Amino acid sequence: MDHEGFREFVLARQQALMRTACLLVGDPHLAEDLLQSVLINVAGKWDRLARTGNPEAYTRKALVNQYISWRRRLRPELPSAHPPDVGGYAHDEETLDRIVLRQALAKLTRKQRAVLVLRFWEDLTEAQTAEALGCSVGNVKSQTHHALARLRVLAPELVRTPSLADLATRR
Amino acid sequence: MTRLRRALEGIAQETPLVDNLAEGALRGYRRRRRTRRIVASAFTAAVVVAGGVLTAGALRPAAPVEVGSAGVQELPDLPEGAVGPAGRAHLVPCEYDRESKELDCSSSEWRLVTRSGKTYRLPRATAYAGNDRVPVAISRDGRFLAFYDDKAGAHVVRDLVSGPEVVSGVRVELSKVGPGSMLVLSDDGRHLFFDPREGSAAPGLLVDVAGGKSEPVSGVYEAVSIKDGMLQLVRYIKTDHWLRPVSGKSGRPVRFDGAYIMFSEPAPDGARVVAVEHATMAKRVLSVLDAKKGKVLRRLTLDGLPKQGGLAGTGLWLSDSEVTVFFDAGKGGVRAYAVDVRSGRLRLLEKYTGAAELVALPGQAAGDGSF
Numbered sequence: 001m002d003h004e005g006f007r008e009f010v011l012a013r014q015q016a017l018m019r020t021a022c023l024l025v026g027d028p029h030l031a032e033d034l035l036q037s038v039l040i041n042v043a044g045k046w047d048r049l050a051r052t053g054n055p056e057a058y059t060r061k062a063l064v065n066q067y068i069s070w071r072r073r074l075r076p077e078l079p080s081a082h083p084p085d086v087g088g089y090a091h092d093e094e095t096l097d098r099i100v101l102r103q104a105l106a107k108l109t110r111k112q113r114a115v116l117v118l119r120f121w122e123d124l125t126e127a128q129t130a131e132a133l134g135c136s137v138g139n140v141k142s143q144t145h146h147a148l149a150r151l152r153v154l155a156p157e158l159v160r161t162p163s164l165a166d167l168a169t170r171r
Numbered sequence: 172m173t174r175l176r177r178a179l180e181g182i183a184q185e186t187p188l189v190d191n192l193a194e195g196a197l198r199g200y201r202r203r204r205r206t207r208r209i210v211a212s213a214f215t216a217a218v219v220v221a222g223g224v225l226t227a228g229a230l231r232p233a234a235p236v237e238v239g240s241a242g243v244q245e246l247p248d249l250p251e252g253a254v255g256p257a258g259r260a261h262l263v264p265c266e267y268d269r270e271s272k273e274l275d276c277s278s279s280e281w282r283l284v285t286r287s288g289k290t291y292r293l294p295r296a297t298a299y300a301g302n303d304r305v306p307v308a309i310s311r312d313g314r315f316l317a318f319y320d321d322k323a324g325a326h327v328v329r330d331l332v333s334g335p336e337v338v339s340g341v342r343v344e345l346s347k348v349g350p351g352s353m354l355v356l357s358d359d360g361r362h363l364f365f366d367p368r369e370g371s372a373a374p375g376l377l378v379d380v381a382g383g384k385s386e387p388v389s390g391v392y393e394a395v396s397i398k399d400g401m402l403q404l405v406r407y408i409k410t411d412h413w414l415r416p417v418s419g420k421s422g423r424p425v426r427f428d429g430a431y432i433m434f435s436e437p438a439p440d441g442a443r444v445v446a447v448e449h450a451t452m453a454k455r456v457l458s459v460l461d462a463k464k465g466k467v468l469r470r471l472t473l474d475g476l477p478k479q480g481g482l483a484g485t486g487l488w489l490s491d492s493e494v495t496v497f498f499d500a501g502k503g504g505v506r507a508y509a510v511d512v513r514s515g516r517l518r519l520l521e522k523y524t525g526a527a528e529l530v531a532l533p534g535q536a537a538g539d540g541s542f
Contacts, residue, residue, distance in 0.1 A: 006196075006197070007191075007193040007194075007197075009193075010191070010192055010196065011191060011193060014189055014191075015186070018186055018189050019183040019184075019186045020183075022182070022185075022186040023179060023182060023183055028186060030288060031186070032192070033288075035189075035192065036195055036199070037199070039192055039195075040199035040200050042196070043196045043199070043200035044200050094181055097174055097177065097181070098178050098181045100178075101175070101179065102182060116179075117179070120173075120175055120176050121176070121180065121183060151175075158174050158175045158178060159175060
């Protein structure tokens, strides 16, 4: 096995992968555990991946799928504070959005959460998302629809903006 | 950029910097290569019951849960004090030494996974007596953990929520622990039942941990649970089912017409249990039994299970109408379903895949392999 190549890859991409893991899991410690276990698998396949494949795409796909099928009991996400009851507009709107979104993400199914992260943070198309999740494009559309519908209930402030509808129909 | 996208980006940016994960991954990879030599089948005991075979405790979550960022070797020991309720315990199996062609159990150990996801080594919990594994047990709510401590020569019950532990005043020699020994723990952690050798005539031991007393129980019975002050015992083939109070008058067993196996714990009403009649096991029929009158209340044909595989056991009641059933789908792993005992409708709870490994789940008789 080409240990040096693997080390270089991990050093270069671990922080980006860690961000994805954090968005999926919601807890940095669990995210690190998840990523670590995926990297062990990647290490086992490294020579083939380095020679013929795209290691980062493979790792990202493995990360998402292991997250979805992870049987470990994840810690319930307990946001440190409820959003303040603002009547109009918060001074720090972005901070508030993050708190609201954390709470909302914790209430989605794993697949819905994965779809949102891949579509709206990783900027993958529906076809790329389907490839990463190993499912059909129709399933991605359906999961996206349900995830956004749930978000509209849980975090209406985040999905009331017209541009989100544009995102939902983006290919 | 939309507010959703901005919020996602904001959360992503809050991700703490990680140290080099490559070394930990390489360590885990090397360890995984070594453990491929494990003879997993050595831990898939077969319990012959009424002419049928129950595949024993081969449950392992899909993810290598013991692998943390710190690596397998650096898992912490269970600390003193409160750690929170247990989700399960699993046994790190022995390794097969190709040169000596023998199992090496020197590095085998029990590990505890709390409901919050923390994994601890249990160095005080004796894992093996020779080549026979020594079980641990967890109370239904995960609060209490029972294990055998070789140094103390007795079982220990630890309150994982508040911290204290009690060493049983009843000494049990390690040499008494034989193949297929079982351990069952009551909801309040006060009573445990230890069967030194499942399926043998050797008597079991009902232990009052707090009171330091014990009482032998005929070896023809095997324990299923201790719930609501009742030790649930089954004498197979006949089939006698006995809800025996842990204190006071012992009551009498109830006989069922037919050879039933895979008994569940009593339902919340204390009057029903589910089991599988051996004759209809291949047809995937679950029987709801009246535990007081010895009658069959209902037979449920479980539709919607995978084509390949067979029933593997029953478990805890989730409500007054739903009970857990385990199905072994062969290469598809073991699946846990909630079965509605009124309609037979199934609801998939969990899938377990991966190598065979002994797991102790809350409220389940540990060591019997019937999940």
